[in-house]
Amino acid sequence: MKFNDDSNERNAQLKEYIEGLCCGEDAILKNIKERSREMGMPPIEVPAHIGKFIHLLAKIQKAEHLLEIGTLGGYSTVWLARSLPTGGKLISLEKDPVYVQIARFHLREAGLEERVEIKEGDALQSLAHLHVEKPFDLIFIDADKEHNCKYVEWAITLSRPGALILIDNLIPKGNEIGVASSYEAACVYEFNHYLAHHPRLDLILIPSLVGNKGRMDSLGLILVK
Ligand code: SAH
Ligand code: DHB
Ligand code: MG
Secondary structure: OOOOOOOOHHHHHHHHHHHHHHOOOOHHHHHHHHHHHHOOOOOOOOOHHHHHHHHHHHHHOOOOEEEEEOOOOOHHHHHHHOOOOOOOEEEEEEOOHHHHHHHHHHHHHOOOOOOEEEEEOOHHHHHHHOOOOOOEEEEEEOOOHHHHHHHHHHHHHHEEEEEEEEEOOOOOOOOOOOOOOOHHHHHHHHHHHHHHHOOOEEEEEEEEEEOOOOEEEEEEEEEEO
């Protein structure tokens, strides 16, 4: 049986249930989303259950040195930065100068400005110029999908064995799962195949539920060997 990607009411209920139960957003996180809409930014933050999930993963990892590629208004940045111990640091890369200003404002409001540095500019440029003393413990990739391959190679270079690489949006929109019905979908499935067979990476795709219809997407969770 074929399903349309937003045909399943139960997915929406599941998302609402999980997020109502254990992914409560405080006023700071709610505000970031609200203000981002007011400022005309696209509604493409990670869902709250993925925010909570990456927050817990960073805590379990005892990550002190985090990298994020794709900041938008700083929503996922706040989830991640709140996992850091005293002295921990997060670097987030964002190319849009207006988004950078808004995200910096949100991080100040969240009291996280000491722990987070947002670097403005094209992520590939920023990555090539990053001077890191310590390898990253966790890297979250959520920017322009056509550069995902390059971001993963940088993530391997800048991390250590045992590091986690997390990648958002590994199931494309609007098609039968696993079937490449568009060029974009073909790219995502090819990328997943590349990740699954990469000698340095151990991959699992975690299903995620996006938007108020609970469209099925996926977060890639990768252990660097
Ligand atoms: N992680 C955010 C959502 C990021 S949306 C959250 O969950 O809250 C993707 C972001 O990547 C957008 O803000 C976009 O401007 C940024 N982006 C796209 N291409 C980029 C590039 N080449 N370099 C840096 N940032 C980029
Ligand atoms: C969309 C969602 C995302 O999580 C993202 O990073 C980029 C785009 C979208 O729904 O269009
Ligand atoms: Mg995303």
